[in-house]
Structure formats: C-alpha cells, structure tokens
Amino acid sequence: MTLSRRSLLAGAAVLAASARARAAAEVEVVVIGAGAAGLAAAAAIRRGGHGVVVLEARTRLGGRAFTETALGAGRSFDAGAQYVHWAERNPWREIVRASGVRTSGDATGPWPVLIKDGVRASEDERRQRRAGFGRVSGLLDHPAGPDRSVAQAVAGEDEAVRGAATGLTRLTLGEEPDRVSSADYDQLWSGDDIWVDGYGALVARHYAELPLRLGTPVTGIDWRGPGVAVETPGGTLRAACAIVTVPVGVLAAGSVRFTPDLPASTAAAVAGLGMGAYTKIGLALDPAKAKDLRDAVILTSGTPGFTAYLEMRPFDRPLAVLHCGGDGARALCEAGEAAAVAAAGDHLASVFGAGIRGAVSGGRLAAWWTDPFSRGSYSIARPGRLAAREALRIPLVERVFFAGEAAAGGGAMTVGGATLDGERAARAVLARLGS
Ligand SMILES: Cc1cc2nc3c(=O)[nH]c(=O)nc-3n(C[C@H](O)[C@H](O)[C@H](O)COP(=O)(O)OP(=O)(O)OC[C@H]3O[C@@H](n4cnc5c(N)ncnc54)[C@H](O)[C@@H]3O)c2cc1C
Missing domain, CATH: 3.50.50.60 (FAD/NAD(P)-binding domain)
Structure with a gap:
C-alpha cells in the first residue's frame, strides 16, 4: 500500500x-x-x-487479579482470576512457567459429587445433567440468526437443558442466562486452562x-x-x-x-x-477436622435460584472456597460479609453435614459486585x-x-x-x- x-x-x-x-x-x-x-x-x-x-x-x-491473604498464613486464595484460560495463546502461560509458581493442569477437577437442593444426586441425575450441558454447548456453538440471549437460545428445550444453561452462565460468566448475548458467548476463546497458585500475586509481582x-x-x-x-x-x-x-x-x-x-x-x-457477579467466599478450615475433605469439588444448588460449587482444599490449603454467580451472588454481596460467610457455611454443611460447621474458623467474601472499583466480576x-x-x-x-x-x-x-x-x-x- x-x-x-x-x-x-x-x-x-x-x-x-x-x-x-x-x-x-x-x-x-x-x-x-x-x-x-x-x-x-x-x-x-x-x-x-x-x-x-x-x-x-x-x-x-x-485489580481483579488479586490473591487474598486475609484468612491468615497458609490460607491464601485467589479472590479474582485463578486460571490462565486458553493457555495455548495466553501470554501468561510463559510468565507463569518462568516464575516457577505452582500450577495445576486439572483446572476443573473431577467434580465427584453433585448435590442438588441439599440432596446427593443419583447417577441418573448426573447423566441427565451431563447430557444437558452437551445439548447447551451444541445450541450455543455458532448460533444461527439474530443475536439472542442464552435463555432464548435454549427456550424450546426441556428443564434439564434450561437448567444446564443457567448453571453454565452463572458459573462461567457470573450472570443470568437472559442477560447474556449468545453470539458473544460463542466468540469467546477457549482452550487449555492452567490453575495458578497465586495468579493475583504473580500479576502484582510481575x-x-x-x-x-x-x-x-x-x-x-x-x-x-x-x-x-x-x-x-x-x-x-x-x-x-x-x-x-x-x-x-x-x-x-x-x-x-x-x-x-x-x-x-x-x-x-x-x-x-453489563457486569456479571461472579463471587467467591473463602472459608478457613481447621486443618485437623478438614483433612478428609481433600480434593473434593462439589457442585451444589442448595437454594432454589442459586448455583454454586465448592472448591475444597485448593493447593492443599485448609480452605473451602464457594464459587457462585448471577443474582444469588449479587444478593450475597449486598447482604455483606457476615451473611455471605454464614451462607457459605450452610452450603458446606449441606454437603458434609452439620458437624463440619465446627471446622470453620472464619471467612472472607470477595464482593466484586458491590466494590466501587470493579462493580462486578467481568463484562457481559x-x-x-x-x-x-x-x-x-x-x-x-x-x-x-x-x-x-x-x-x-x-x-x-x-x-x-x-x-x-x-x-x-x-x-x-x-x-x-x-x-
Ligand atoms: C471472581 C473472579 C474470577 C475470575 N476468574 C478468572 C480466571 O480464572 N481467569 C482469568 O483470566 N480471568 C478471571 N477473571 C477476570 C479477570 O480477573 C479480569 O478479566 C481481569 O483481571 C481484568 O483486568 P482489567 O485490567 O481489564 O481490569 P481490572 O483488573 O479491574 O483493573 C482496573 C483497575 O482500575 C482501578 N480503578 C477503578 N476505578 C478507578 C478510578 N476511578 N481511578 C483509578 N483507578 C480505578 C481498579 O481498582 C483496578 O485496579 C475473574 C474475575 C473475577 C472477579
């Protein structure tokens, strides 16, 4: 030219x-x-x-890459970003590698237990859920026609598929499916995920x-x-x-x-x-009482209208981190830290039984939604x-x-x-x- x-x-x-x-x-x-x-x-x-x-x-x-240390030594967790997504082309893959920080390639974990409304789901329900996610992925892969919401894209489907779409947008985007562009969701990059031990701290150090x-x-x-x-x-x-x-x-x-x-x-x-409301609540656990809880990652929908998952003992620390998104997460941020930590304790108890409450010594809410310098988790x-x-x-x-x-x-x-x-x-x- x-x-x-x-x-x-x-x-x-x-x-x-x-x-x-x-x-x-x-x-x-x-x-x-x-x-x-x-x-x-x-x-x-x-x-x-x-x-x-x-x-x-x-x-x-x-900013939103922040390693929270308020729960004390040995109980840090990433309150914001924790995975290097689409690692194949992400500049942070090399920075992470060169830094020598611990990582886990197993980003999503085995998801061994599904608790639905406080009750352990049957194998049949788990199969239905997996099929629902498969169907949603198909519907959201290059959706034809004008840009619709994710909720509209699955509107003609059965309850299992619509429920899967809700779980998907709440837990990956922090938002309700009727507020998410299906075309935008489709254009997001995907690939390998690397779970970084202290992504926020690494960004700050770098x-x-x-x-x-x-x-x-x-x-x-x-x-x-x-x-x-x-x-x-x-x-x-x-x-x-x-x-x-x-x-x-x-x-x-x-x-x-x-x-x-x-x-x-x-x-x-x-x-x-808009801004989604992906939210994390860290719960400090007594190491002795929580030692058998290791490696469990549990998806729950303890309260109707609320979807969450529990990350147990991340990087072997005596911690549980409740992840949630959408309007249920907004309500927790607006309720404040004490109420959110209590709610996270209820979720833990709905999975492991009331006895586990005695293992919780404190908690921390990462309230991105009500934080004046973020006003949410990420753009939608x-x-x-x-x-x-x-x-x-x-x-x-x-x-x-x-x-x-x-x-x-x-x-x-x-x-x-x-x-x-x-x-x-x-x-x-x-x-x-x-x-
Ligand atoms: C809970 C959660 C989980 C996430 N998980 C992941 C993940 O696993 N992997 C991933 O890659 N990403 C994840 N993200 C998203 C990722 O953290 C963000 O996309 C990224 O950090 C955004 O970077 P940014 O620079 O665009 O914005 P920010 O990091 O928000 O930076 C903007 C900065 O502007 C500052 N600011 C705001 N207002 C003012 C003002 N008036 N004057 C001066 N400064 C101001 C803020 O304090 C902030 O430091 C997650 C986010 C959240 C909240």
Missing part, C-alpha cells in the same frame, strides 16, 4: 497536535487503573521509550517496578485538548494521552466524569456491556450488543484510549485478554506519539 499526499498531511497534523499536547503535559501518558490491562499498557509505553504513570484507586495493584500512584482514584477526565487533564482528589495531572482501563461497570456508574461527555457511540458501547455483552466490545476500542480524538477485558474481543473476561488489550491500546498511543 502506498501513502497518499492527503494521508501524509493528515499524519503530519496528528504529529503536530501530539507535539503541542506533549509540550503542555507533565507526563506523556497517564494510565488509569493498575489491573492487567493498565499494567501491560504502561509496561509497553515504557518499553517504547515514553514517560508514563499509572493512577490506581486502590492501595494495591492487580509489574512491581512500574511508576504507580496507588490510592489515587480518578474522578474526571477533561479531553477538550490539546492533551488530557486527569482529575484526582490530590490534584490534576496533564498528559498528552490517557489510557482508561477502569472496568466497564465503573464507567457505567459515572464514577469518572468526562468533559465533554462521552460521545454517543462510546456511551452506547458502555451501556451494551447484552443480547443483541455483540458489537459493543469493538466499539469500546474507538478512542476519543486520539487522546483517550479505552482498554481492558471488556474491549478484549474473544479474550474478554480474562487476565490474558486484558493484557493483550492493554498492549493493543499502548501500540495505538505509541503511534500517536510518533514512535
């Missing part, structure tokens, strides 16, 4: 504007959010030889050397030009460009004020992407809104670039996708800066 004179002139104008913005800036690039996307973007900008600073609202880095300002929530972005003015409680920072990686739920909540307002196309993209494209992820990638006058798992296409909802998307945004910014 050859360059036309028009594109050369346009390119020169962009570089001149870029030079003006850089002259007025205190830092060339400001990255908002120190999750996987923001950290990867900042690292790439730095590798490209440009000045960058990351502003992070929380007092820690990693990027510890970057210039970060923790405890610095961004409240506003003025993008009238020539560069951007980023407002925080501690003052305003001027930069040539901003890369915004806050979760789409945070954008939807209006926690960051844009001046001027977001253009209609970006606002529509944000509105087309609403039915009919397949194009929203791509639309979110369109920058505001080459000055404000959005990145993160929500904009990661087939890599959405993952650390790997956020990382790749942060690097994508960094490439666009480097081009704008004339690198």
Whole structure:
C-alpha cells in the first residue's frame, strides 16, 4: 500500500497536535487503573521509550487479579482470576512457567459429587445433567440468526437443558442466562486452562517496578485538548494521552466524569456491556477436622435460584472456597460479609453435614459486585450488543484510549485478554506519539 499526499498531511497534523499536547503535559501518558490491562499498557509505553504513570484507586495493584491473604498464613486464595484460560495463546502461560509458581493442569477437577437442593444426586441425575450441558454447548456453538440471549437460545428445550444453561452462565460468566448475548458467548476463546497458585500475586509481582500512584482514584477526565487533564482528589495531572482501563461497570456508574461527555457511540458501547457477579467466599478450615475433605469439588444448588460449587482444599490449603454467580451472588454481596460467610457455611454443611460447621474458623467474601472499583466480576455483552466490545476500542480524538477485558474481543473476561488489550491500546498511543 502506498501513502497518499492527503494521508501524509493528515499524519503530519496528528504529529503536530501530539507535539503541542506533549509540550503542555507533565507526563506523556497517564494510565488509569493498575489491573492487567493498565499494567501491560504502561509496561509497553515504557518499553517504547515514553514517560508514563499509572493512577490506581486502590492501595494495591492487580485489580481483579488479586490473591487474598486475609484468612491468615497458609490460607491464601485467589479472590479474582485463578486460571490462565486458553493457555495455548495466553501470554501468561510463559510468565507463569518462568516464575516457577505452582500450577495445576486439572483446572476443573473431577467434580465427584453433585448435590442438588441439599440432596446427593443419583447417577441418573448426573447423566441427565451431563447430557444437558452437551445439548447447551451444541445450541450455543455458532448460533444461527439474530443475536439472542442464552435463555432464548435454549427456550424450546426441556428443564434439564434450561437448567444446564443457567448453571453454565452463572458459573462461567457470573450472570443470568437472559442477560447474556449468545453470539458473544460463542466468540469467546477457549482452550487449555492452567490453575495458578497465586495468579493475583504473580500479576502484582510481575509489574512491581512500574511508576504507580496507588490510592489515587480518578474522578474526571477533561479531553477538550490539546492533551488530557486527569482529575484526582490530590490534584490534576496533564498528559498528552490517557489510557482508561477502569472496568466497564465503573464507567457505567459515572464514577469518572468526562468533559465533554462521552460521545454517543462510546456511551452506547458502555451501556451494551453489563457486569456479571461472579463471587467467591473463602472459608478457613481447621486443618485437623478438614483433612478428609481433600480434593473434593462439589457442585451444589442448595437454594432454589442459586448455583454454586465448592472448591475444597485448593493447593492443599485448609480452605473451602464457594464459587457462585448471577443474582444469588449479587444478593450475597449486598447482604455483606457476615451473611455471605454464614451462607457459605450452610452450603458446606449441606454437603458434609452439620458437624463440619465446627471446622470453620472464619471467612472472607470477595464482593466484586458491590466494590466501587470493579462493580462486578467481568463484562457481559447484552443480547443483541455483540458489537459493543469493538466499539469500546474507538478512542476519543486520539487522546483517550479505552482498554481492558471488556474491549478484549474473544479474550474478554480474562487476565490474558486484558493484557493483550492493554498492549493493543499502548501500540495505538505509541503511534500517536510518533514512535
Ligand atoms: C471472581 C473472579 C474470577 C475470575 N476468574 C478468572 C480466571 O480464572 N481467569 C482469568 O483470566 N480471568 C478471571 N477473571 C477476570 C479477570 O480477573 C479480569 O478479566 C481481569 O483481571 C481484568 O483486568 P482489567 O485490567 O481489564 O481490569 P481490572 O483488573 O479491574 O483493573 C482496573 C483497575 O482500575 C482501578 N480503578 C477503578 N476505578 C478507578 C478510578 N476511578 N481511578 C483509578 N483507578 C480505578 C481498579 O481498582 C483496578 O485496579 C475473574 C474475575 C473475577 C472477579
């Protein structure tokens, strides 16, 4: 392809504007959010030889990749991401390997016991459930026609299939099936999963050397030009460009004020992407009383309308971690930690009997849904809104670039996708800066 004179002139104008913005800036690039996307973007900008600073609202880095240690020594667990998904093409596979952290290839476990409404399911019920999942997978594989919700895609099926679809969307997406685009679900990448012992801690360690300002929530972005003015409680920072990686739920909540307002196309993209409510509750167990519970992974639906599974003794630690999603999980986050931990204890007891309660010494709720800096677990494209992820990638006058798992296409909802998307945004910014 050859360059036309028009594109050369346009390119020169962009570089001149870029030079003006850089002259007025205190830092060339400001990255908002120190999750996987923001950290990867900042690292790439730095590798490209440009000045960058990351502003992070929380007092820690990693975002939704977070290894929780509040239950004490020897009882850490990943409250957010724990698997390197689609490992064949995920940049974290190599980082994990080089780091030497423990992993387990057996990501989903043997799922040896199915408890339904407190009762151990029969072999027949288990067979039906497996068949239901098989049928759902078939229906969601390249669904024909207009983009419908997962619930609509299985509407004509029997109860077992509809139940499987509900379990699937709650436990893989954290959302109810009527709020999930079946076309978006279909375009998500899949492949090998590697379970990492301390994925969040690894993300934080990997990027510890970057210039970060923790405890610095961004409240506003003025993008009238020539560069951007980023407002925080501690003052305003001027930069040539901003890369915004806050979760789409945070954008939807209006926690960051844009001046001027977001253009209609970006606002529509944000509105087309909801947030799921995948939730984990860690229960600390007495090692002596819990020693026989090892290696059991149990799927339960203890309460009608609620789907969860229990991960027992992850990496051999005296812990049980209840995973749940959808509206039942939202209710637990809204009820608060004490109520959620009690509910998780009830689930444990519904599987192992009331005696197990004496083995529980405490618990921790990872309440992503009510957390003001995440507002949910990960982005969900609403039915009919397949194009929203791509639309979110369109920058505001080459000055404000959005990145993160929500904009990661087939890599959405993952650390790997956020990382790749942060690097994508960094490439666009480097081009704008004339690198
Ligand atoms: C329970 C759970 C389980 C998951 N399991 C997996 C898994 O097994 N494998 C996997 O790959 N992925 C998993 N994910 C998803 C994965 O964690 C995310 O997709 C990924 O970490 C998102 O990275 P990000 O950089 O896009 O966003 P984030 O990690 O959310 O980073 C955004 C950052 O912006 C900050 N921020 C927010 N508002 C402001 C503000 N106003 N000013 C400044 N900073 C702000 C936040 O504090 C955060 O640090 C899981 C997520 C959850 C919640």
